[in-house]
Amino acid sequence: xxxxxxxxxxxxxxxxxxxxxxxxxxxxxxxxxxxxxxxxxxxxxxxxxxxxxxxxxxxxxxxxxxxxxxxxxxxxxxxxxxxxxxxxxxxxxxxxxxxxxxxxxxxxxxxxxxxxxxxxxxxxxxxxxxxxxxxxxxxxxxxxxxxxxxxxxxxxxxxxxxxxxxxxxxxxxxxxxxxxxxxxxxxxxxxxxxxxxxxxxxxxxxxxxxxxxxxxxxxxxxxxxxxxxxxxxxxxxxxxxxxxxxxxxxxxxxxxxxxxxxxxxxxxxxxxxxxxxxxxxxxxxxxxxxxxxxxxxxxxxxxxxxx
Amino acid sequence: xxxxxxxxxxxxxxxxxxxxxxxxxxxxxxxxxxxxxxxxxxxxxxxxxxxxxxxxxxxxxxxxxxxxxxxxxxxxxxxxxxxxxxxxxxxxxxxxxxxxxxxxxxxxxxxxxxxxxxxxxxxxxxxxxxxxxxxxxxxxxxxxxxxxxxxxxxxxxxxxxxxxxxxxxxxxxxxxxxxxxxxxxxxxxxxxxxxxxxxxxxxxxxxxxxxxxxxxxxxxxxxxxxxxxxxxxxxxxxxxxxxxxxxxxxxxxxxxxxxxxxxxxxxxxxxxxxxxxxxxxxxxxxxxxxxxxxxxxxxxxxxxxxxxxxxxxxxxxxxxxxxxxxxxxxxxxxxxxxxxxxxxxxxxxxxxxxxxxxxxxxxxxxxxxxxxxxxxxx
Numbered sequence: 001x002x003x004x005x006x007x008x009x010x011x012x013x014x015x016x017x018x019x020x021x022x023x024x025x026x027x028x029x030x031x032x033x034x035x036x037x038x039x040x041x042x043x044x045x046x047x048x049x050x051x052x053x054x055x056x057x058x059x060x061x062x063x064x065x066x067x068x069x070x071x072x073x074x075x076x077x078x079x080x081x082x083x084x085x086x087x088x089x090x091x092x093x094x095x096x097x098x099x100x101x102x103x104x105x106x107x108x109x110x111x112x113x114x115x116x117x118x119x120x121x122x123x124x125x126x127x128x129x130x131x132x133x134x135x136x137x138x139x140x141x142x143x144x145x146x147x148x149x150x151x152x153x154x155x156x157x158x159x160x161x162x163x164x165x166x167x168x169x170x171x172x173x174x175x176x177x178x179x180x181x182x183x184x185x186x187x188x189x190x191x192x193x194x195x196x197x198x199x200x201x202x203x204x205x206x207x208x209x210x211x212x213x214x215x216x217x218x219x220x221x222x223x224x225x226x227x228x229x230x231x232x233x234x235x236x237x238x239x240x241x242x243x244x245x246x247x248x249x250x251x252x253x254x255x256x257x258x259x260x261x262x263x264x265x266x267x268x269x270x271x272x273x274x275x276x277x278x279x280x281x282x283x284x285x286x287x288x289x290x291x292x293x294x295x296x297x298x299x300x301x302x303x304x305x306x307x
Numbered sequence: 308x309x310x311x312x313x314x315x316x317x318x319x320x321x322x323x324x325x326x327x328x329x330x331x332x333x334x335x336x337x338x339x340x341x342x343x344x345x346x347x348x349x350x351x352x353x354x355x356x357x358x359x360x361x362x363x364x365x366x367x368x369x370x371x372x373x374x375x376x377x378x379x380x381x382x383x384x385x386x387x388x389x390x391x392x393x394x395x396x397x398x399x400x401x402x403x404x405x406x407x408x409x410x411x412x413x414x415x416x417x418x419x420x421x422x423x424x425x426x427x428x429x430x431x432x433x434x435x436x437x438x439x440x441x442x443x444x445x446x447x448x449x450x451x452x453x454x455x456x457x458x459x460x461x462x463x464x465x466x467x468x469x470x471x472x473x474x475x476x477x478x479x480x481x482x483x484x485x486x487x488x489x490x491x492x493x494x495x496x497x498x499x500x501x502x503x504x505x506x507x508x509x510x511x512x513x514x515x516x517x518x519x520x521x522x523x524x525x526x527x528x529x530x531x532x533x534x535x536x537x538x539x540x541x542x543x544x545x546x547x548x549x550x551x552x553x554x555x556x557x558x559x560x561x562x563x564x565x566x567x568x569x570x571x572x573x574x575x576x577x578x579x580x581x582x583x584x585x586x587x588x589x590x591x592x593x594x595x596x597x598x599x600x601x602x603x604x605x606x607x608x609x610x611x612x613x614x615x616x617x618x619x620x621x622x623x624x625x626x627x628x629x630x631x632x633x634x635x636x637x638x639x640x641x642x643x644x645x646x647x648x649x650x651x652x653x654x655x656x657x658x659x660x661x662x663x664x665x666x667x668x669x670x671x672x673x674x675x676x677x678x679x680x681x682x683x684x685x
Contacts, residue, residue: 049684052527053527054523054526054527054684055684055685056685074529077527077528077529078529080527082524082527084520084523084524084527086520086523087520088519088520088521088522088523088524089521089524090519090521091519102528105528105529105530106528106529147524
């Protein structure tokens with residue numbers, strides 16, 4: 001047994017000749033929360049489906065919870081909780097009926113108690129007779145989480161679980177995720193939210209089917225080599241228009257009353273910015289590049305092989 | 308003044324509809340395929356005036372007259388003699404099993420009694436479970452008898468040619484003596500209704516899971532294809548039984564359909580028949596991309612079932628190719644079984660030849676459904 005809940009190497013998957021996942025290797029240590037990030041259509045969902053046995057990789061190998069992802073797919077399904085991107089429980093069943101169904105599918109011995117506990121844990125008890133289809137996004141998400149932890153999995157694969165969920169529900173969701181991780185569960189969670197990425201122990205960034213960065217948030221930012229300068233000004237739009245396209249300035253991003261200017265080549269960037277340094281209307285400062293800047297820079301560097 | 312109808316907007320909708328129609332190839336194929344199928348079936352396969360109906364012969368005597376009568380029968384086009392003469396018991400069994408539509412019996416002292424002027428009877432028994440299948444043939448009988456009489460008795464009774472023949476043709480409409488159409492249609496309806504509802508209900512089964520996205524969750528759980536299939540099929544077997552109960556009650560109390568055979572036997576056969584339809588529906592649902600396509604496939608299966616099974620039109624009126632197609636369909640065999648059990652009092656022995664094709668269909672449909680079921684999203 002390895003110390004990794006997920007340990008896969010060189011995964012490849014294509015649909016109809018179009019490669020969707022290319023040579024992806026991921027390792028997630030046990031009991032950790034790993035954020036899985038990347039633009040839309042980058043292969044996150046496909047990678048997650050490969051991990052839980054819903055798809056068979058064209059090539060590549062590895063283990064999930066020590067089980068071979070190809071050979072032991074049925075065994076993996078028993079120990080993995082997979083929360084789909086789109087709500088995939090039965091809308092014409094009530095909350096309790098849905099959970100009951102899932103408990104039966106996994107052959108839970110003490111079904112009633114398990115369902116009862118899940119209802120309590122996620123605060124669904126008072127709504128247990130409501131039809132799942134009548135629930136709002138936040139409650140659907142809770143139900144989906146309750147359903148995928150019902151069989152006490154050792155690994156959770158969550159595919160954009162918080163898309164379209166309000167901030168309060170999102171926060172509560174993450175608190176639950178951290179409680180689960182504290183109990184020893186490993187979590188791989190895909191998301192587009194940077195604040196969520198920062199809540200993870202580690203992140204993996206994928207674009208065009210390729211894994212581009214991996215590690216803690218700090219190390220990903222640190223190894224990106226990106227340098228960012230902040231310009232606080234009353235007229236950021238006018239300044240942005242003048243800055244854009246200057247040598248060394250790879251990104252100019254507006255943040256309310258300020259601009260974040262980033263690039264990999266600090267010298268070239270500072271040379272380009274020098275004429276603006278003297279402008280009293282602009283207050284310059286050095287800031288740590290944000291995760292978002294790093295990702296956008298990564299994506300810009302990565303070539304879409306289809307274009 | 309504002310225009311009631313904007314041509315541009317109308318055109319936008321129209322163009323969009325055509326684009327969507329082009330995307331859904333199957334629907335488009337169905338819109339073209341169904342009329343073609345209907346044309347071919349209605350045009351070529353259906354014939355309300357069946358000819359060459361299999362006829363068994365019980366020859367009490369081989370007199371020239373009897374031979375002439377049999378020749379006349381053969382020439383009429385309506386009757387086709389099956390094999391040589393058989394004894395009464397075998398002829399009766401053939402009629403029950405539906406192997407022959409008619410049994411013609413020439414009594415042993417037939418010519419002697421004609422000679423004596425006793426006006427003897429030739430017996431023609433018809434399987435009248437489907438009155439439509441036999442009416443024209445029976446109507447042709449008396450004409451045949453007259454011609455035969457003229458030709459063979461010509462020497463003796465030359466002067467009496469214009470008179471009625473010196474014997475009578477006695478017709479027994481077995482199993483449905485009054486020729487009540489409902490006796491044939493109501494039991495048949497049981498099979499037709501089951502085919503329609505069972506195939507449609509299950510064909511929507513997997514497609515609904517796929518369309519609503521619940522399929523992904525189902526696949527992520529440790530469940531085997533056979534478990535999904537059986538779990539989805541069995542509830543509808545119960546629904547099927549409720550339908551059968553309703554139809555049987557109506558048959559008994561509204562239409563007075565005779566129920567000679569064992570209803571237990573019928574309910575056993577029903578399991579196989581319902582399961583066969585459910586499996587075909589399940590197969591459709593593993594193929595169809597959405598519920599609309601599944602419905603169309605179900606319809607595509609239902610149409611030949613109704614037309615080629617002998618439910619609407621006499622089976623034996625169809626050309627050979629259509630009969631071959633009909634033999635494949637479960638409804639064809641079920642109709643013969645249900646009519647046999649209810650109207651003829653058939654037992655195990657009589658329905659066995661129809662039961663095994665039904666079971667074979669069931670086995671193949673189940674195997675295909677299981678093979679088509681994917682355990683992954685690949």
